[in-house]
Amino acid sequence: MILLSSTSLILLVFCSFSYFVVINGRIAITIDSSSSEEEHKPKDKEPCCTDRMKNRDESDIDCGGFNCPKCQDMKKCTSPNDCLSDVCINNTCIPSPSCLDRIRNQDESDIDCGGLSCPKCQNMKSCTSSNDCLSNVCINSTCIPSPSCQDQIKNQDETDIDCGGRSCQKCQDTKTCNVACDCLSDVCIKNKCIPSPSCQDQIKNQDETDVDCGGSICPKCNNGKACNTSVDCLSDQCRVQFCQTCSLVSFENGDFESGTISDWTLGGGLRTSISSSEILPKYFLPGGQFYNYTIAMTHSSIVTNGSDPLLGDLMPGIVEGGQYSFRVEDLEKGGYASVISRKINNYFCLDIYFSWLAVLQNGNHSSNQSSLVIVQLDDFTTGESLILRRYDAGATGSGVDNRFQAKDDYFYTPAWQSEHLAIDNTRFGHNFTLTVLAADCEPSGHVGYLYLDSFSGLSP
Numbered sequence: 001m002i003l004l005s006s007t008s009l010i011l012l013v014f015c016s017f018s019y020f021v022v023i024n025g026r027i028a029i030t031i032d033s034s035s036s037e038e039e040h041k042p043k044d045k046e047p048c049c050t051d052r053m054k055n056r057d058e059s060d061i062d063c064g065g066f067n068c069p070k071c072q073d074m075k076k077c078t079s080p081n082d083c084l085s086d087v088c089i090n091n092t093c094i095p096s097p098s099c100l101d102r103i104r105n106q107d108e109s110d111i112d113c114g115g116l117s118c119p120k121c122q123n124m125k126s127c128t129s130s131n132d133c134l135s136n137v138c139i140n141s142t143c144i145p146s147p148s149c150q151d152q153i154k155n156q157d158e159t160d161i162d163c164g165g166r167s168c169q170k171c172q173d174t175k176t177c178n179v180a181c182d183c184l185s186d187v188c189i190k191n192k193c194i195p196s197p198s199c200q201d202q203i204k205n206q207d208e209t210d211v212d213c214g215g216s217i218c219p220k221c222n223n224g225k226a227c228n229t230s231v232d233c234l235s236d237q238c239r240v241q242f243c244q245t246c247s248l249v250s251f252e253n254g255d256f257e258s259g260t261i262s263d264w265t266l267g268g269g270l271r272t273s274i275s276s277s278e279i280l281p282k283y284f285l286p287g288g289q290f291y292n293y294t295i296a297m298t299h300s301s302i303v304t305n306g307s308d309p310l311l312g313d314l315m316p317g318i319v320e321g322g323q324y325s326f327r328v329e330d331l332e333k334g335g336y337a338s339v340i341s342r343k344i345n346n347y348f349c350l351d352i353y354f355s356w357l358a359v360l361q362n363g364n365h366s367s368n369q370s371s372l373v374i375v376q377l378d379d380f381t382t383g384e385s386l387i388l389r390r391y392d393a394g395a396t397g398s399g400v401d402n403r404f405q406a407k408d409d410y411f412y413t414p415a416w417q418s419e420h421l422a423i424d425n426t427r428f429g430h431n432f433t434l435t436v437l438a439a440d441c442e443p444s445g446h447v448g449y450l451y452l453d454s455f456s457g458l459s460p
Contacts, residue, residue, distance in 0.1 A: 059091075159191075223348030224428035242425055244349045244457070251344060254354075254455035256302055256324040264326075267339035268296030271439045275368035276392050281376065281437040284339045300338040303327045303451070310359060311412050314405075318451050320355050320416050321460055325453035328373075328438040335444030341435040342455065343380060348428050349457035352377065352421040356436065356452050360393035360400070360411040363446035367394030371448025374437040377421055381430035386421055393441070393448065409446075416453075418460060 047055040049068035057065035060075040064082035071082050073095045080086045083093035087101040097105040099118035107115035110125040114132035121132050125143045130136045133143035139155060147155040149168035157165035160175040164182035171183050175193045180186045183193035187201040197205040199218035207215035210225035214232035221233055221243045230236045233243035252263045267285035269292040274283075283290045305319040309331060319325040329338040344352075358373045370393040377387035392399035393411050404411045438450040454460040 240350055251456050255322055255453060256326050257322045259302060259324055265341045266296045267291055268299050269337055270335055271337040272335035272442055272444055276370055276372045277368050281339045281374055281435045284337050295336055299330050299336050300328050314407055315357060315412055316415055320453040325451050327449055327451050328436050329449040331447055333440055333445055333447055335440050337439035339437045343431060343433045345431045346429055347432055350423050351457055353459055354434060354455040355416045355418045355460055356450055357413050357416055358450045360448045361446035362393040362409045363441050364395040365441055367392045367399045369442040370394045371441045371446050372439050373448055373450045376435045378433045379430055380433045387419055
């Protein structure tokens, strides 16, 4: 302590490292040596991202962690967030994108494989084409082991898993198939292997009379199918070894026994402006260019049994069987033409029958001016005319054949003319149309008419 003279004033002053006191005119200076030693020691620096030391939460020197910049490639890391590349593998920052960055990037189809840059992918990795896969098989965007018949995968040309096609064994029943050869049963129906023999195998086997029908095991056959006896047919009619439904009923009033023209179509009109050679029945049917409703409805009619009003006993009764027939055109002169037509749909019988009687009055006209009749049976399905009779009362008699006889100025048929069309099974299911026309002469002074009956699948 150092004592100095001064006044009696007591003054206490503090300084950084010492203090002095004035007491009774003396100044005493005291140095605080303990305090100054601690304060003057060098202080440690605060850690920072430029101190060239790995401290705080850095993953490598001055990088990584929450506070410092991300680390360059190949620096240490603890998570992808430590790396500029955002790729941390085995605690090392890895360049990205690459085929080792464990990220699906670039054009890779799966992580670090596939695409144009990286190696091909192992089995079961994602792919976009077969080129992405080591197996060169990409199915449903997945690399599949190279195909075989034991890989439990539907591949190669297999129709079902590990079966069918040209490479693998045939498929068991109920498996998917494309053709019969894909199946052990050799029966493929609607792309399924079906047990054989059966009534659904689309093969004529067992004791079937046609494919999958007839015989003692399978259902009865539809019309048009082959049969041995009537028990093979749904219709219970087996004729010439084919199932049929042939009766008057199948023609629905084909014999006019309802007393009406039900199911028939009538036509009519004037023919005074058209020559006989140019006349076609369709011109006088509804929609035709000469069709006239009034004439159609009034110049033809149902008739009952009896004799022809003009030829009497020279002709048979005007009804062939039953109580009714139909007269096409009447006895009224005037240049009229009348037509009747009937269409039979989806026909499965081997025969079509119908009968007619005709009267043509000869007015010494040319064939083109004379009265005429036309009888026509067509296969509507194919557009073919199967029966066509066309007669006129031309003065020379050349417009009729030996079906007709002459009496005075009339040509007439002395007996019912029975027409029979034998149908082969290639026409089964077709539609057929019968059309009959009768017309007065063009100058309008002479009549022509025809009786029609017994349109049926059975002989009259």
